[in-house]
Amino acid sequence: MIGWLRLVLGLAIVAIATPPMALWQMMALRTGWADEGTAPRLWHHLVTRVLGIRIHVHGQMATQRPLLIASNHISWTDIMVLGSLADLHFIAKLEVGSWPLLGRLAKLQRTVFVDRGARRKAGAQVGEIASRISDGDPMVLFPEGSTGDGNVLLPFKSTLFAAAASAMNGEGGEPPVIQPVAIVYTRLQGLPMGRGLRPHIAWIGDQTLVPHLTSLLRTGAVDVEVHFGTPISVGPGLSRKHLARDVEQQVRMMMAAALRNPR
Numbered sequence: 158m159i160g161w162l163r164l165v166l167g168l169a170i171v172a173i174a175t176p177p178m179a180l181w182q183m184m185a186l187r188t189g190w191a192d193e194g195t196a197p198r199l200w201h202h203l204v205t206r207v208l209g210i211r212i213h214v215h216g217q218m219a220t221q222r223p224l225l226i227a228s229n230h231i232s233w234t235d236i237m238v239l240g241s242l243a244d245l246h247f248i249a250k251l252e253v254g255s256w257p258l259l260g261r262l263a264k265l266q267r268t269v270f271v272d273r274g275a276r277r278k279a280g281a282q283v284g285e286i287a288s289r290i291s292d293g294d295p296m297v298l299f300p301e302g303s304t305g306d307g308n309v310l311l312p313f314k315s316t317l318f319a320a321a322a323s324a325m326n327g328e329g330g331e332p333p334v335i336q337p338v339a340i341v342y343t344r345l346q347g348l349p350m351g352r353g354l355r356p357h358i359a360w361i362g363d364q365t366l367v368p369h370l371t372s373l374l375r376t377g378a379v380d381v382e383v384h385f386g387t388p389i390s391v392g393p394g395l396s397r398k399h400l401a402r403d404v405e406q407q408v409r410m411m412m413a414a415a416l417r418n419p420r
Contacts, residue, residue: 170203170207171207175258179262181196182265201237202241204241211381213420214382214383215383218295218336219336219385221334223291224334224388225318225333226239227313227336227337227404227408231306231340231359232304233259236297238381238383239383247296248271248298250270251271269286273316283320286317286320287319287321298318300313300318300404307358308356313402313408318397322395322400332390333391335389336386337385337387339383339412341411341416342355343381345358345378345379346376346378349419358373384414386411387407389407
């Protein structure tokens with residue numbers, strides 16, 4: 158009974174709050190009267206609260222610009238978690254832009270949509286991301302290219318790492334940096350999840366959104382750790398594959414440490 162009450166109340170809160178926040182964001186983008194990052198950050202914070210996600214941050218986001226954040230990916234809730242912490246922009250797969258409601262909200266946050274299956278578009282997509290990074294927008298990349306089960310890190314795809322190498326910060330500016338980030342869901346209702354329960358949070362493959370959302374709202378009380386790693390300066394001669402390998406190694410180490418010893 159309590160689970161259903163959480164579900165109904167949570168959906169009602171988000172349904173009431175979303176339209177005015179979306180209007181606020183539209184006006185901010187069109188007129189510049191307000192910071193375009195405020196409404197998305199508040200909306201992400203609201204959703205994490207409604208879902209009962211408790212966020213524990215370790216380390217801090219890099220202050221250097223241009224900045225590309227590279228994180229492991231477990232669920233759509235990763236976006237809510239990271240988006241509640243800072244004014245960030247995301248790199249998402251192309252089909253997200255066509256999703257009802259969430260696609261529109263992603264566009265309002267100026268998400269960059271990429272078609273990973275179209276190699277002929279790779280150069281243009283890298284150029285768009287590099288331009289956004291050069292303009293000072295911290296961009297979040299999920300280089301696994303898919304969602305994992307929360308227990309295992311999938312191999313990183315290197316193509317979009319070229320965006321950091323292409324980003325510029327003006328003559329004499331600091332070089333671009335890539336910051337590894339590990340997201341680890343550690344506890345469910347206060348108890349350690351373990352390998353068996355962690356996939357409960359994961360959103361994998363063709364799983365539909367509504368049943369997953371319903372399950373999270375009825376369950377509640379999820380703890381997630383966000384670990385910010387050591388930024389990697391993108392210097393001359395560093396290939397995208399070299400960068401992807403170094404970032405993946407950091408994320409893997411942070412993720413493994415959090416899984417062994419949930420804080």
